[in-house]
Amino acid sequence: MNSNPSWKPAATLETLRLRARLLAAIREFFATRGVLEVDTPVLSHAASTDPQLHSFTTHYAGPDAPDGAPLFLHTSPEFPMKRLLAGGSGPIYQIGKVFRNGECGRWHNPEFTLLEWYRPGFDHHALMDEVEALVTGLLNNGPKPSASERVSYGALFLRHAGIDPHTASAADLRECARAHGVGKVPGLTLDERDAWLDLLLTHAVMPRMEPQRLYFVHDYPASQAALARIRPPSPGQPCALAERFELFINGIELANGFHELGDSAEQRRRFERDNARRQAQGLPTMPLDEHLLAALAHGMPPCAGVALGIDRLLMLASNATAIREIIAFPYARA
Amino acid sequence: MATFSTNEFKSGLKVMLDNDPCAIVENEFVKPGKGQAFNRVKIRNLKTGRVIERTFKSGDTLEGADIIDTAMQYLYNDGQFWHFMVPDTFEQHIADSNAVADAKKWLKEQDVCTITLWNGQPLFVTPPNFVTLRVSDTDPGLRGDTSGGGGKPATLETGAVVRVPLFIEVGELLKVDTRTGEYVSRVKE
Secondary structure, X not given: OOOOOOOXXXXXXXXXXXXXXXXXXXXXXXXXXXXXXXXXXXXXXXXXXXXXXXOOEEEEEEOOEEEXXXXXXXXXXXXXXXXXXXXXXXXEEEEEEEEOOOOOOOOOOOEEEXXXXXXXXXXXXXXXXXXXXXXXXXXXXXXXXEEEEEEEHHHHHHHHOOXXXXXXXXXXXXXXXXXXXXXXXXXXOOOOHHHXXXXXXXXXXXXXXXXXXXXXXXXXXXXXXXXXXEEOOEOOEXXXXXXXXXEEEOOEEEEEEEEEOOOHHHHXXXXXXXXXXXXXXXXXXXXXXXXXXXXXXXXXXXXXXXEEEHHHHHHHHHOXXXXXXXXXXXXXXX | OOEEEHHHOOOOOEEEEOOEEEXXXXXXXXXXXXXXXXXXXXXXXXXXXXXXXXXXXXXXXXXXXXXXXXXXXXEEEOOOOEEEEOXXXXXXXXXXXXXXXXXXXXXXXXXEEEEEEEOOEXXXXXXXXXXXXXXXXXXXXXXXXXXOOOOEEEXXXXXXXXXXXXXXXXXXXXXXXXXXXXXXXXXXX
């Protein structure tokens, strides 16, 4: 006997109402702060080159493309939003669906709702303040998050895994993982230093973070900069660091932000390096977003930007244990 | 045997891990937004019954385990091994004490059990959910006590000891739930 046949919404009506209230509160938050809501294409000729992100591909055929053209569903609206910034938009935000192939599980649905916003003149620390104001305001009806903590990626690893993630070798990281009971991962080689860091983060560090506390983790290894600026070494800072932050609460990664890279040549190098890695891993290479590169060459105002998962926020606000409980029609019912 | 990728892992899937047959209990997808995807998997070793946690890179594979469940009739115990027979084919299988394990105290000749075979060999034995067994020993019954409270231990013909109501007497037939080891009811002969 199945009391919830698959045609029915997986989420309760109460949860769907909470989702609507959260979205309305987000729009109000940005309206009072003078941040403009924008809408950019979901389908694009270019795609993210990040080897850890897998874009869905589709095909357009019709006027303007007699021979057909591949199109990619975006994994985030980052590239066109940066083109808007270069075009003089000022502060902007967007709420929309994004698509990531291969991601489905307790915290993942292959399509999900993302809030992304950009603040010209902010660095990643100023943007963390704004993320905190938004999130604490939105979660104020449920269990109240306790005081937030700003901690560097390096300090957090030292505290919870007892290792310096910036200087440890891949073999040291593997030894550390072993000490935490996860040293045996078939197929994970010592060539993949960042994957060992990811393993320690998800298996040793995140489970030891205090519940109900907002953790803003910043200054990531330069190798995990993605689209963030890299701060070169300086006295008191022996290695280069990425000006990137992530927000964690209750073991959930809720937001990822950057002090945005504005250098077009450096951006092209990163895209090309990503594609080289893709090739080495047997993954398809992705067409570079030449529009974004041209916009950066034209000049994007210095800014910080962040993406925040609305579905995970709703999970927190409704005490859900799996993402499929708070989406009307999750993957299995889509 | 087929191989299964982490995308096919689901509860109940039988796979080989460290040369032992195992069953997936739980499979959780873990991925930092910009990082490596992992599957954190809880796996039961079918030989030892122990559940362990293992992490795999998403997309990795494990070899399937040749595991099948077969209904067989329990024939007899020869002092060392337990003998079973497939009713339709009369094909016989011999299980050792590791395979029979806790099931042995419920085994009554002619009862139909589930034998889990790994590469054709009995790996473990699951008794029927309910068995009917005769009381071989218990304290004298209290006449007229039909309340559910209290109770006393009773030894059954197979050696199992279950808690029974006070009115149960030696020689009676009882229905017992083997999953919980609890008395269910008296059975009329």
